[in-house]
Amino acid sequence: MSTTTSSTTSSVSATSTACGGSVWQIPTTDAACAAVVSGNMTDVMDDCCKNAKVTKYDNDCGIYCLAQGQDVDKLQSCITSKSGNYHDVFCNAALNATATATTTGSKSTSSGPSTESPATSTSTNAAIANQPISKSGVGLIALLFGSALMAVIS
Template sequence: MSSTSTTSSASAAGTACGARVWEIPTTDAACAVILGGNMTDVMDDCCKNAKVSKYENDCGIYCLAQGQDVNKLQSCLTSKSNNYHDVFCNAALNATATATAPGSKSTSSGTSTHSSTTSTSTNAAIAHQPISKSGLGLIGLLFGSALMAVIA
């Protein structure tokens, strides 16, 4: 019965933020997390020199895979995260960001300038990307949670 209440609270958090939190607001290689707990510190540590930016009404936080590939960034985030299910990326594991690293890192509450120019084509870019094992796991987790909510 406790798994049902956990599922309900996870669904409530996802609903409050909206489904767009799963859409990283850039077409460049990046990883994001659902904001909560220690995730700002984890992102600051794992993103190295890449700028960390909040998006979708402060529900998500992301950075570009600069100076490392998506696999290394994703591995760092999932190993240091309290909830690795909330870590997701938008590119192949061997991809790196094409943008150059900014002079300094900072966490902002708005969408970065780079992302606002590319946000209209986000869905088209993601459509051709392979789904990682963690992405498939996340889809399975969401499906299983929805199924358990219907059964209970």
């Protein structure tokens, strides 16, 4: 029984080493949606992203595109409905946000580093104004605050 546990642990460890926590950080500040690469996710992204370039990142563990020609809500809904996986789909802007960058080339899936730059935004503070706080982020802040409060009270 311990042999089975050992082999399971080593396979999980190998997977987590190849795909780190960076997959949850979309490599752009412009309005975009991303997903963990699995199953037919590349085909789903190609379909849902319309004319936006689809790009892989974080050692091909993640894939994303800008919300060009559609808002984040429509893009996210398309990805989750066509992939059937809403746990591994995430976006970096409010649901009504759209990308400020315009389509700059032919659509293709790339596994290289992102060529998107925060400096390409046409609005100086657009990335800051449209950044929502995730539920997990609020939970983490609440947990830290609660821990600090309990330390003071004790």
